[in-house]
Amino acid sequence: MKIFKLFPSELTKFHLGDSNRKLKDYFSSDQLFSALYNCGMLLFNKDDSFFKELKETTFTSLFPGISIKFNEEVKDIIFLPKPLCAMEIGDKNVSRLVNHKKFKKIKFISFDLYKEMQKMWDDKEKEIKLDLSKVVIVGGTYACTLEELQHLQEKIDFNNVKLFKTRVVPKVVISRLNDTSDNFYFQDELEVNYYKARDVIIRPFFYFLCKEEVSSKFKGVVRLLADEGIGGKRSLSNGIFEEVLEGDFEEEIFNHSSGYYMNLSSIYPKKEEVVNLDCYELEERNGYIYSGRTTGIRKKTVRLIKEGSIFKDVISGRLMEMKEDVFKEHCIYLYGKGFLIPFGEVVK
DSSP, X not given: OEEEEEEOOXXXXXXXXXXXXXXXXXXXXXXXXXXXXXXXXXXXXTTSHHHHHHHHOOBOOBEEEEEEEXXXXXXXXXXXXXOOSEEEEEOTTSOHHHHHHHHHHOOEEEHHHHHHHHHTEETTTTEEEEEGGGEEEETTTEEEEHHHHGGGTTTOOGGGOOSEEEEEEEEEEEOTTTOOEEEEEEEEEEEEOOEEETTEEEEEEEEEEESSOOOHHHHHHHHHHHHHOSSSOGGGTTTOOSXXXXXXXXXXXXXXXXXXXXXXXXXXXXXXXXXXXXXXXXXXXXXXEESSSEEEEEOOOEXXXXXXXXXXXXXXXXXXXXXXXXXXXXXEEEEEEXXXXXXXXXXX
16 A cells, blocks of 8 residues: 655645535545546656556545654654544543534544554444543644643643634626626635744645555656646645655554445446445535636536544445536546445454
């Protein structure tokens, strides 16, 4: 298994939106597939072997991580989406209402915390019993184990660590016909902020996992993606990265089986796989076809299963070819392949 880490520079801005024009703080696998495909088109012709490899590769969505530099030592923590299952939250030091509010704000959990939560799974009640007193929450959004950040707890108040800030920027529409100003509006964007305090530097990054080995062409396209950027407003230098690191990623949990599984990618299931859905949310996808340029042709609206959903068994999902009557230049693909991780009681 391979991992790719993409590091943005400080104050880099991202416009990662969904179909409702709301900001997201991760980049779904179907969006990542499209971005990689478009970057591949800049390097290779349409019959190149890279595109076959891309369609056969199984990868996760682009999730956040944090890199902590302390006394010249660097530690990276990667995060997974918060599971969309029932959870019983407890912390004897605070009220039930405060616990509920704290947990509701959490969007991501560290890989180590996820493995700890396997032990907290109650198969009879079909829920996780989580004690928040044993969890460190960074900026209200990212949850880690005490052990992961124990050496820094006396130095840093992690509640005040804000690695992404939402900025509201005034904009004006310029007419393409006569260059006159038109409608005035506001646009939200995420801004990267490094946390610096004494001898500690915390900076965010994004990462994704690939289940299969990948070629040098694939790695080259990922590096081009870092230069081209992800999300919207790339012409304004939004969404670019200054550094890309790649390496092997070995975790035993992926080699085990379980009674349940959680998806780390957006999934478009096969018809026969729908019966394995347990706890899930749907996300809508629409927008316009982009083929090296803006075409102005709308794509069909589809719904995908959101990351963090729970399944009763392994599902593979699929790469769907979407037929567009008014666009004949090439095939339009929707990446809905499943990248799953065992959830609940793990069988070794």
